[in-house]
Amino acid sequence: MKRFENNILILFAHPALQNSRVNRQLMKYVMSLDGVTFHDLYEAYPDFHIDVKHEQNLLLGNDIIVFHHPLFWFSVPAILREWMDLVLQHMWAYGKTGRALKGKKLFNVVTTGGNESLFQHDGNHGNTMIEFLAPIRQSAYVCGMDFLPPFVVHGTRNITQQEITQSGEDYRKMIVSLRDGKVNLEAARSQQRLNSDLESIITT
Ligand SMILES: Cc1cc2nc3c(=O)[nH]c(=O)nc-3n(C[C@H](O)[C@H](O)[C@H](O)COP(=O)(O)O)c2cc1C
Structure with a gap:
């Protein structure tokens, strides 16, 4: 029997974690949660040399997939793009017989140097962040996945330590709520970002 309503896979991509101010902290809020697999791609x-079979098996074992990364040139860091190119195979993820990801949810947790x-x-x-994520949204759609708005932390150079801590706590709260099936997805879909008014999308 499944222990949680949703198992969550976080695919984390940051090529220079030693220089990170924000993501190095955010990741600590979610990496040891039950029902959550935190997978650092770099x-x-x-x-x-991505192990495609292993990555596909990880996807099959989870209901919600998260791309957690800093925004690089208005897109994802290179390894995440490589991961998409190799793992989302024709006739597995999409195409006539490609149904492996159908119904799973996908969203980005993304930090940006630029202010909101x-x-x-x-x-x-x-453009808004959702608009910049169009290639991922459309890829998810082609794979039959349910794309949700991103969780975004803007202005990474200027935000205070208190704001980083608050974002970390919000990140954990959101992941736990999704895991436990306590997010109003209709309300979430109407937001520009999942953390613009977190309390309004979490149910009790
Ligand atoms: C190669 C590169 C490209 C970047 N491109 C963008 C960008 O397109 N838009 C933006 O707002 N910030 C951009 N940034 C800033 C990063 O998003 C920012 O440094 C990161 O989110 C901070 O997170 P960290 O403290 O965990 O490293 C870029 C940074 C690098 C190194």
């Missing part, structure tokens, strides 16, 4: 594959005000239609970047 640690597992320093030479980029830049990620607006009238801001310097001209």
